[in-house]
Amino acid sequence: MKIKLIHGFSNKTRIQILECIKDEEKTVSQIVEEIKGNQSNISQHLACLKGCGIIIGRNEGKYIFYSLRNQHIRDLLTMFDVVLEDVENDVACCERHID
Template structure:
């Protein structure tokens, strides 16, 4: 069985622990986009989106590609896309329980 350090695993999961970051991932799940395109999709502000993209890049979920003056962001690879899809599949089964859960602890 693959062994991953628990602290590293938590840092990775941190990338998925924020609504804006998940919205960004969904926005670029199928197509690469510039920050401006992501800002438009999310109706957000550029500074905030850029900060979240930095986190997602740091967690290994997103990569950027420079093209002239623009940077295009995309989900790192098919494994990350599969993970996002699997989260949706699991949530279909447990959505009601998650929605009612009030016992989140840090």
């Protein structure tokens, strides 16, 4: 189960999406515009994040507003930043590091 959860955080686009909706819910169009992605790709990543239980969607009319599932997910994103500050030089030097 942990592997599936961690998989949700293991892609650059998914992290960009999570950062985009960290403070407020947004529609697919708003996310696409903010992170400069394409709608099909973003929608696939949203489905992954929703399937992993990391985000939720709220229907309003013809729109779906996406947000983080709860404060724990928000805290986890913040913790990633805190840990990264400690290890960023090592991460930058990692030969297997993927942007």
